[in-house]
Amino acid sequence: VTNRLEGLGVDIRSIGTVVLTHHHWDHVADLGHFVLGRWEASQFGAAGGKRFATALSVIGPSGTRTLVDRLFGPAGIYANCIATRFADDIGVPLYGTRGIRPPFPPVVGSVAEVSAGDTFQVGDIEFTAAAAEHCQPYLVSLAYRLVADGRVLVFSGDTAPCDGVASLARDADLLLHDCNVRDEVRARLGRVSIHSTPGEVAATAAGAGVRHVVAVHHGLAPSDEDGRRGLQEAIAAGFDGMITIAREGDSFCLGGGVSTCGDR
């Protein structure tokens, strides 16, 4: 994630909040890289030579505090790494060469755990969390509805089709939806609450009246053009709004009608 963001020209220091949907490794494995890379980059100054001082917030479902503590806390796996950066004989002289002096900010400023039904604010964006259906009871998995300027984006996180995400997606301008089970696999798998098929994505999007659905997390489908076309057609069979099969690096805009801004 961190390298991808930098490759897209995003200054990771400018990201002040990380919002997690659930704690599967493919959704949190880069948290250490992001948090420590952001902190390190911040000490080396932003424009004007000033430290980029925004405290990082991490928000996620139950267990997020434990996750952060076990990574970055006093007994966490990065405790020694962090200690060197705060040390009087290592980090202090190193960052001093850039005019950055203690006290150094913590690598994570705050952690908040949220539950289905909660609303919270991140900058100008109002978030609402809902329960996704994904590997319960082992995990708590959340989906989020983001509202800003009257525009609505819904991110399903990982989920099988479920009432929580269907309600959350009501009239969304843009729905980013898990599409990680092929229909033929569903036939063999049965009704196991892991991911959604293209047909299930279509049913959720159509039922909720969304304007534009973006299939994400489709890594189990063939990624060549035929595979992508197959996904597109399978969703289009049940949904007549706008459909995009996401590629890494795509960006989308919600203002002035919904359109794909194109690959960056």
Ligand SMILES: [Zn+2]
């Ligand atoms: Zn997952």
